[in-house]
Amino acid sequence: MTNEQTTETPGLLRVALRTYPRASRGGHAQELAAIYAEATAGQGRIAAAGEALDVAGHGLRLRCGLGGGGRADEIVARAVPLAVTLTATQGVAYAVALAVMLLDAPEFAHLGTANQLVLVADAGATVVWLAVLGLLLAGRTGAARILGTLGTLAQLPVVLAALPGLDLGRADAVGGALLPSLFVWLLLLAAPRDILATVEPRDRRLMGGVALFALVPYALMLLVHYPHLMMLYVSFVWFLPVGAALALARRHSTVPAALGVAAVVGVLRFGLPELADLTSARTVAFAVLALAAVTLARRLDLRNRRRNPDRTPVGS
Amino acid sequence: MQEPTLLLLTALADEPRHGYALMQEVAEISNGRVRLRTGTLYGALERLQREGMVRVEREEVVDGRARKVYALADQGASALAEETARIRAVALEAERRLALRPRLKGVTA
Numbered sequence: 080m081t082n083e084q085t086t087e088t089p090g091l092l093r094v095a096l097r098t099y100p101r102a103s104r105g106g107h108a109q110e111l112a113a114i115y116a117e118a119t120a121g122q123g124r125i126a127a128a129g130e131a132l133d134v135a136g137h138g139l140r141l142r143c144g145l146g147g148g149g150r151a152d153e154i155v156a157r158a159v160p161l162a163v164t165l166t167a168t169q170g171v172a173y174a175v176a177l178a179v180m181l182l183d184a185p186e187f188a189h190l191g192t193a194n195q196l197v198l199v200a201d202a203g204a205t206v207v208w209l210a211v212l213g214l215l216l217a218g219r220t221g222a223a224r225i226l227g228t229l230g231t232l233a234q235l236p237v238v239l240a241a242l243p244g245l246d247l248g249r250a251d252a253v254g255g256a257l258l259p260s261l262f263v264w265l266l267l268l269a270a271p272r273d274i275l276a277t278v279e280p281r282d283r284r285l286m287g288g289v290a291l292f293a294l295v296p297y298a299l300m301l302l303v304h305y306p307h308l309m310m311l312y313v314s315f316v317w318f319l320p321v322g323a324a325l326a327l328a329r330r331h332s333t334v335p336a337a338l339g340v341a342a343v344v345g346v347l348r349f350g351l352p353e354l355a356d357l358t359s360a361r362t363v364a365f366a367v368l369a370l371a372a373v374t375l376a377r378r379l380d381l382r383n384r385r386r387n388p389d390r391t392p393v394g395s
Numbered sequence: 396m397q398e399p400t401l402l403l404l405t406a407l408a409d410e411p412r413h414g415y416a417l418m419q420e421v422a423e424i425s426n427g428r429v430r431l432r433t434g435t436l437y438g439a440l441e442r443l444q445r446e447g448m449v450r451v452e453r454e455e456v457v458d459g460r461a462r463k464v465y466a467l468a469d470q471g472a473s474a475l476a477e478e479t480a481r482i483r484a485v486a487l488e489a490e491r492r493l494a495l496r497p498r499l500k501g502v503t504a
Contacts (some may be wrong), residue, residue, distance in 0.1 A: 107437070110414065113462035114433045117415035130433045137434030146438055163427075218398075273399035273431065273439040 089115070091131035098138030107138075136268065145201035145269060154336045157282060159266050161341035163212050164286040166259045168293040169348055170205025173255070175389040177202055189346050193244025201235040201256040204230060208263065218282075224267055231264040254352035259344045267342070285334070289341060317345030396478045402429055403439060404448065404467060411452040411466035413441070416480040440465060448474060 092115050096108055106246040111134055140146045145155060177198055190198070207230030214223035230291055238257045245252055278286075294312040324339020351367070396404075401420070406412060406420035414436060422430050431439065443449040449473030467474045467475070 109461045110463050111433060111437055113416070113457075113460040114414035114437060116458075116460060118433050119416060133434035134437075135434070137438045140438070146441065152442065271433045271438050271442070273403075273442075274397055277397050287434035 089127070091127055092134060095131040095135040095138060098135045098142060100138075100142050103141065124245050140269060142269065143269065146271070150333055150336070152271050152274060154340060155266060156270040157333055157337035158340035159263075159270045159275055160212070160215050160278050160282055161287055161337055162263045162266050162344050163208055163215060164289045165293050165341050165344045166263050166348075167205060167208040169259070169345070170201065170208060170295045172294060173393050174202050175198070184310050187237045191243040191244065195247070196237055197252045197256050198242035200234050200241070204234050204256065204260045207231075207234075208260070211267070215275075216278055220272050220278055225286050227264050227267045232360075233259045234260055250352040251357035254355075254392075255348050256346035258351070262343060262347055285338070293345070314349040317342045317350050318346075321346060322370070398425075398472065399429060399431065399435075399439060400448075401442070401475070401478055403431075403436075403443065404471050404478075407449065407465060407467040407471070408475060411464045413455075413462045413464050417438070435438065443471065 092112060095112065096104060099107055115130055115134065119130050121350075137146065140152075145151045207226060211223045211227045211230070212222075213224065234257060238252060241252065242249055296309070296316065299312070300309050320335075320342035323337045324336045324342070327335045354366075402421045402424055403417060405424055406417050412420060414433075417440075418431055418433075418436055440449060444451070445469055449465050450468045450474050452466035454461055456462075
C-alpha cells in the first residue's frame with residue numbers, strides 16, 4: 080500500500096473518490112482502484128464514466144451515513160418501493176381529480192397558465208412514478224433510477240417556472256408537485272442497488288397496504304362532509320408513521336422504520352403545505368432547518384462516540 | 396436472500412476470487428442479466444463482510460495495484476446452502492406439477 084500505487088489512479092476515479100469521507104478514503108481507494116482498473120480496461124469513456132459514477136454513488140452513500148454498520152441501507156432499500164407506491168398512488172388520486180376538472184374545460188382554463196403548469200407537472204410526475212414502480216417490480220433498478228432522475232429533473236424547471244405566476248398556494252404547489260418527487264428520487268439514488276434489486280413478496284404486500292392507506296383519506300372525503308376536519312386529517316395523519324418510526328428507531332425492526340421513511344412523502348405533500356398555510360412558509364422552513372440541524376448534530380455526536388468510545392459517558 | 400447476494404455467494408462457493416473476477420463470475424452465472432459495477436460490488440462485499448458471510452482471504456499486488464481476494468466464510472456457506480435447498484425444493488415441486496399437466500389435459504380432453 081504505497082503512495083506510488085495511487086499515483087496511477089485515473090482522473091475519473093480520482094474525482095469519484097473525492098465523494099468518500101476523508102477519514103475512510105484511503106482505506107477504500109486501493110481496492111476500488113484495483114477493481115475499477117480491471118473493469119474499465121479496454122472500455123470506452125462512457126463505460127469508464129459509468130463505473131466512476133457508481134463509485135461516486137457508493138462514496139456519497141457513505142458520506143450520508145449509509146453503508147455503515149447499522150440498518151440504514153436496509154431501511155432505505157425497503158422504503159424505496161413503499162415511497163414510490165405512496166407518491167404514485169397519491170398522484171393517481173390527484174390525476175383523477177384533474178381529469179374531472181378537465182371535463183369542465185372552462186374551469187381548467189380559468190386556472191391560469193401557472194396553475195395549469197403545476198397540475199401538468201404533477202400529472203407527468205405521476206406517470207413517471209407509476210413507470211418507476213413497474214420497473215422496480217420487474218427488478219430493473221438501473222432503468223428505474225434513470226427514469227426517476229429524468230422525470231424529477233424535468234419536473235423541477237416546470238414547477239419553478241410556474242411559481243412566480245401563482246398568487247396563492249405556492250406551498251401547495253411546491254409540496255404537492257415537487258417535494259415528494261425530489262424526496263423519492265433521492266431515496267432511489269441512496270438505496271444500494273444490490274439490496275434494492277428484488278422486491279420480495281412481503282414488500283409487495285406492504286406496497287399494497289401503503290396504496291390502500293393512501294386512498295383511505297380520499298374515500299373518507301367522499302363519505303364524511305366535514306371539509307376542514309378532513310383536511311386536517313389528510314394533512315397530519317402522515318406524521319403518525321413518521322413519529323412511530325422515530326419512536327421505534329432503536330429497535331431492530333426494519334419495517335416500521337421503512338414505513339416511516341416512506342410516509343415522509345405524505346408529510347411533504349400534505350403536512351408541510353398545511354403547516355405553511357396555518358403559520359407561514361418561513362416558519363415551516365425554519366422548523367425544518369432546525370430539525371435537520373438537530374439530526375445532523377446527533378449524527379455527528381454518535382460518530383464521534385463511535386470513534387472515541389472511551390469518551391462515552393458511563394450509563395449512556 | 397436478494398439475487399445479487401445469492402450470485403456473489405455462488406461466485407465464491409468454489410474458490411476465493413478478487414473483485415473483478417467476481418464481477419465476471421456474477422455476469423456469467425446470471426447469463427449477463429446481472430452486471431455489478433465497481434461501487435455496487437464494493438458496497439455489497441463490505442456489507443457481506445460485516446454480516447460475516449464473506450472474508451478477505453489475502454491481499455496481493457498485481458501490476459502495481461493492491462487488491463483483496465475474497466472467500467466465502469462459514470456463515471456465508473451455510474446461508475448459501477440453505478438458500479440452495481429452498482430453491483431446489485421449489486424447483487422440484489414446480490417440475491412435479493408441470494409433469495402432471497399433459498396427463499390432466501388428457502383427462503379433461
